[in-house]
Amino acid sequence: MKKEIINIGILGLGTVGQGTIKILQENKEFIEQKIYPKKIVLKKLADKDKDKILLDKNLYKIFTNSAQEVVADPEIDIIVETIGGFEPAKSLIMQALNSGKHVVTANKEVIAKAGYEILDLARENKVNFLFEASVASGIPIIGALSNSLTSYKLKEIMGILNGTTNYILTKMSEEGKDYEEALKESQEKGYAEADPRKDIDGFDAFNKIFILSAIAFRAKIDPNNIYYEGIRNISKLDIGYARELGYTIKLLALARNTGPDLDIRVHPALIPKRHALANIGGAYNGILVRGGEFGDLTFSGLGAGALPAGSMIVSDIVDIIKNYDNYNNRYNYFEKKKIRDFSQTYSPYYLRIRVKDRPGVLAEIASVFARKKVSFLSVIQKGEAGEVVDIVFLTHQAKEGSVQEALKEVARLECVEKICSTIRVVEI
Numbered sequence: 054m055k056k057e058i059i060n061i062g063i064l065g066l067g068t069v070g071q072g073t074i075k076i077l078q079e080n081k082e083f084i085e086q087k088i089y090p091k092k093i094v095l096k097k098l099a100d101k102d103k104d105k106i107l108l109d110k111n112l113y114k115i116f117t118n119s120a121q122e123v124v125a126d127p128e129i130d131i132i133v134e135t136i137g138g139f140e141p142a143k144s145l146i147m148q149a150l151n152s153g154k155h156v157v158t159a160n161k162e163v164i165a166k167a168g169y170e171i172l173d174l175a176r177e178n179k180v181n182f183l184f185e186a187s188v189a190s191g192i193p194i195i196g197a198l199s200n201s202l203t204s205y206k207l208k209e210i211m212g213i214l215n216g217t218t219n220y221i222l223t224k225m226s227e228e229g230k231d232y233e234e235a236l237k238e239s240q241e242k243g244y245a246e247a248d249p250r251k252d253i254d255g256f257d258a259f260n261k262i263f264i265l266s267a268i269a270f271r272a273k274i275d276p277n278n279i280y281y282e283g284i285r286n287i288s289k290l291d292i293g294y295a296r297e298l299g300y301t302i303k304l305l306a307l308a309r310n311t312g313p314d315l316d317i318r319v320h321p322a323l324i325p326k327r328h329a330l331a332n333i334g335g336a337y338n339g340i341l342v343r344g345g346e347f348g349d350l351t352f353s354g355l356g357a358g359a360l361p362a363g364s365m366i367v368s369d370i371v372d373i374i375k376n377y378d379n380y381n382n383r384y385n386y387f388e389k390k391k392i393r394d395f396s397q398t399y400s401p402y403y404l405r406i407r408v409k410d411r412p413g414v415l416a417e418i419a420s421v422f423a424r425k426k427v428s429f430l431s432v433i434q435k436g437e438a439g440e441v442v443d444i445v446f447l448t449h450q451a452k453e454g455s456v457q458e459a460l461k462e463v464a465r466l467e468c469v470e471k472i473c474s475t476i477r478v479v480e481i
Contacts, residue, residue, distance in 0.1 A: 065136035072359025191361025205345030396454035
């Protein structure tokens, strides 16, 4: 007899967990039209905080402070993990899968560190492990990559994948705020955590581009080989100079399928103002997918929040229930791929170098870059003539390793005060 009542257990009742509950309750009739004749029942909710404030006081009847109790309940069919962090989340997910339960999560850290292992375990137990909400929250990008965009090999993914850093850079660009001021405002509005390091240092975007690369390129890759950096060194001075040159600065996650290897990285970048991602502002995320024959597709939407993330979790729950009686493994093939050494990648560059204002300085600097086979597209002196001025360089496409070698030599020149900024440039 086919099962008609699907029992759900939720682990972690923070922002995303409560958003999921709200959607399941308020949209119950609409959701169940998609899975008719099956019904969804919230069976148990767990959080270590005994005094967790729930949207519906009736939910206290199914509340427990033991995640283990939820995972061990034989009547629960689908576990939703919204605890966050690596442990105990990973162990609870593994236990649930081993018990024959399907699992839905928004936990990008667990997927980045143990995703292949978890997917193997899910396959062995003929259950699903789905994670649409782990990347770009309300944007259904993982479903698009794994289900819809399967006709041609994908060439490139380029994304603004962190709402906190995008909010900060937008405030710096549009309102002239400095970094610290914009960060404080993002914390006050709830976009940035009290400890924002995972966001501003690029770790969050790193986890997300790893996940997207694995799915898009069907690749088994080592995340330890992905280069990432954050936005701490971006100044409003550079944002202003970039604007004058026709660019905006974003924290960009890039993944390119070059054929023999994958070029995957996260770093700030100058993007031309006419680029599809240039006008993705505030806490929004944007993703550009470049395919073989279908051209460019751009996705955008809120990258964080209870309801955007909760909506994608519910979407995964519905997906599992629709195929509940006919197990369908979505992730059954990953080919081992090498990630290109970051020093061997190529980009144009924006460089800001502070120098002593005297004749011959430009020639000295240019000769060093020429020896390293780095050529300039444009050179602009910024600021009034005086003892010290900034020179802004835009290079033609150059190898990362060569640029870094040149900068080390330039920094030792007697005429150079400081290498202020090194930012890669994205071309259309």
